[in-house]
Amino acid sequence: MFGLVAQTLVNGINVGAMYGLIAVGLSLTFGVMKILNVAHGEFLMVGGYIAFWLFTLIGLDPFLCLPFVGVILFVLGALSYKLLFSGLAKFHEEAKVKNSLLVAFGLFLIFPQIARVLWTSDERAITPAYSGESFAILGIRVGYVPLAGLLVAVVIIFGLHLFLTKTYFGKSVRGTTENWKAAKLMGINVERTYLITFAVGAALAGIAGILVGMMQTVTPDMGMPWTLKALIVLVLAGIGSVGGAFFAGLILGIVEAVSAIFIGPYTMALGLVIFLLILMFRPQGLFGKE
Amino acid sequence: MLEVNNIDVYHGDIQALWNISLRVDEEELVSLIGANGAGKSTIVETISGLNTPASGKVVFNGVRLDKEPAHKVVAMGVCLIPEERGIFPGMSVMENLELGAFTPQSRRVRQETFEFVYKLFPVLQARKKQAAGTLSGGEQQMLAIGRALMGKPKLLMCDEPSLGLAPIVVKSIFEVIRQIKTSGVSLLLVEQNVRAALGLAKRAYIIENGRVAGHGDAGSLLDDERVKGAYLGTN
Numbered sequence: 001m002f003g004l005v006a007q008t009l010v011n012g013i014n015v016g017a018m019y020g021l022i023a024v025g026l027s028l029t030f031g032v033m034k035i036l037n038v039a040h041g042e043f044l045m046v047g048g049y050i051a052f053w054l055f056t057l058i059g060l061d062p063f064l065c066l067p068f069v070g071v072i073l074f075v076l077g078a079l080s081y082k083l084l085f086s087g088l089a090k091f092h093e094e095a096k097v098k099n100s101l102l103v104a105f106g107l108f109l110i111f112p113q114i115a116r117v118l119w120t121s122d123e124r125a126i127t128p129a130y131s132g133e134s135f136a137i138l139g140i141r142v143g144y145v146p147l148a149g150l151l152v153a154v155v156i157i158f159g160l161h162l163f164l165t166k167t168y169f170g171k172s173v174r175g176t177t178e179n180w181k182a183a184k185l186m187g188i189n190v191e192r193t194y195l196i197t198f199a200v201g202a203a204l205a206g207i208a209g210i211l212v213g214m215m216q217t218v219t220p221d222m223g224m225p226w227t228l229k230a231l232i233v234l235v236l237a238g239i240g241s242v243g244g245a246f247f248a249g250l251i252l253g254i255v256e257a258v259s260a261i262f263i264g265p266y267t268m269a270l271g272l273v274i275f276l277l278i279l280m281f282r283p284q285g286l287f288g289k290e
Numbered sequence: 291m292l293e294v295n296n297i298d299v300y301h302g303d304i305q306a307l308w309n310i311s312l313r314v315d316e317e318e319l320v321s322l323i324g325a326n327g328a329g330k331s332t333i334v335e336t337i338s339g340l341n342t343p344a345s346g347k348v349v350f351n352g353v354r355l356d357k358e359p360a361h362k363v364v365a366m367g368v369c370l371i372p373e374e375r376g377i378f379p380g381m382s383v384m385e386n387l388e389l390g391a392f393t394p395q396s397r398r399v400r401q402e403t404f405e406f407v408y409k410l411f412p413v414l415q416a417r418k419k420q421a422a423g424t425l426s427g428g429e430q431q432m433l434a435i436g437r438a439l440m441g442k443p444k445l446l447m448c449d450e451p452s453l454g455l456a457p458i459v460v461k462s463i464f465e466v467i468r469q470i471k472t473s474g475v476s477l478l479l480v481e482q483n484v485r486a487a488l489g490l491a492k493r494a495y496i497i498e499n500g501r502v503a504g505h506g507d508a509g510s511l512l513d514d515e516r517v518k519g520a521y522l523g524t525n
Contacts, residue, residue, distance in 0.1 A: 168392070175378050175389045182376030185338060187364035187393040187441060240380070 016253020047206025077202025238288020297346030379423025390440030
């Protein structure tokens with residue numbers, strides 16, 4: 001029994017790190033701009049496919065794909081924001097939330113179709129030579145790829161945390177989150193802050209896409225399930241803390257993995273039950289303020 | 291230094307300001323007085339670029355401000371301390387002040403400005419690591435003023451700095467405003483506390499229903515029968 005539970009924990013942490021990585025991007029855009037990007041998972045899908053291309057067409061190692069995919073998704077995110085979302089900035093809070101939902105749902109309809117044209121509906125996987133390898137500690141098998149994925153996620157989250165707390169631009173992002181009007185009065189170009197934040201969110205999703213493509217598969221319709229996971233994690237964590245979102249991702253991953261031992265296929269439902277319970281009893285989330 | 295010429299401002303379909311004109315000269319302290327909802331805040335928000343006037347213009351040292359976004363207006367040296375202060379509650383006092391010096395020219399000299407602000411408000415130095423939201427109302431107002439000073443303004447606009455503060459705190463805030471004026475910064479002060487506002491200012495404008503209902507020397511306004519009746523309650 002110990003072996004099973006410990007093994008499940010390890011697997012849960014690996015999946016949870018991906019949840020955390022994608023939730024942090026969603027949390028960032030939602031916190032800063034107050035728009036809920038339900039197409040966030042689509043960026044993950046695109047990131048996965050680009051890494052798949054780089055890997056199969058030019059044989060680039062998936063971990064070396066990280067910076068390329070990050071940059072490409074940053075540009076894609078910036079373009080999406082500039083063309084589709086920036087016009088919404090002038091609306092009041094409620095109209096902004098509603099209209100951004102519509103725009104993002106539009107993206108969610110379009111992106112998978114484009115992916116079907118470019119990459120067909122077949123499941124794709126990024127399978128470098130070492131993809132199935134693992135080593136054992138205390139009888140628990142740890143895969144190299146999931147372990148490296150976890151490390152990548154931790155390094156990125158830590159880097160993002162340092163960026164937000166130590167750099168002038170990062171502080172201006174937090175200021176904009178707390179009070180955009182006052183941020184403008186400090187001389188902060190709020191529109192540019194929005195653009196860069198959205199692009200960073202897309203880049204984080206794209207990087208998560210590579211890791212997911214190595215551990216699972218990439219399909220045109222994978223975006224929405226990941227958006228939903230990110231949303232559950234976001235509600236679990238509460239807005240405003242990068243570390244909190246990542247930690248909540250780990251919690252969800254572990255809960256899902258451990259519960260799978262006992263309730264099998266109902267783990268998906270368990271995530272949604274947690275979602276509802278948190279909304280009912282602690283709407284500010286586990287790590288949120290107020 | 292600052293000239294506002296015949297501006298009309300709308301909030302959506304509703305007109306908030308009619309044909310407002312006013313000016314602030316170099317090293318001058320000018321007050322805007324008037325009742326709640328008269329449009330005083332809309333005037334300073336328009337000058338700072340948060341609202342765009344439908345007609346008329348705002349000129350600062352010969353440069354048109356009314357077409358510029360708010361962050362460019364700040365970079366030109368016009369800072370607004372908004373009503374309700376607009377501090378960043380989850381960030382530390384020091385981070386709030388750092389963001390005050392966001393524009394490149396003020397960021398370069400921020401170490402000196404920090405010393406100046408800490409000397410003006412020693413309590414901010416004592417609490418620099420504390421989250422700004424945990425400060426008292428008066429300390430938050432000091433932080434808002436200190437943060438605006440970090441931007442090295444040439445013209446500082448204060449919107450209701452005395453709002454919701456205890457009388458003794460109000461007194462010290464007004465004292466600080468007087469000190470800021472002697473340090474060479476021009477001020478545009480929005481106040482409902484008319485007696486105090488007229489006591490500090492050289493000139494004042496009376497705003498009623500989005501229009502300039504009168505202006506003149508602060509001293510003569512204090513003796514004006516209409517001002518006495520409407521705002522000072524001593525008719």
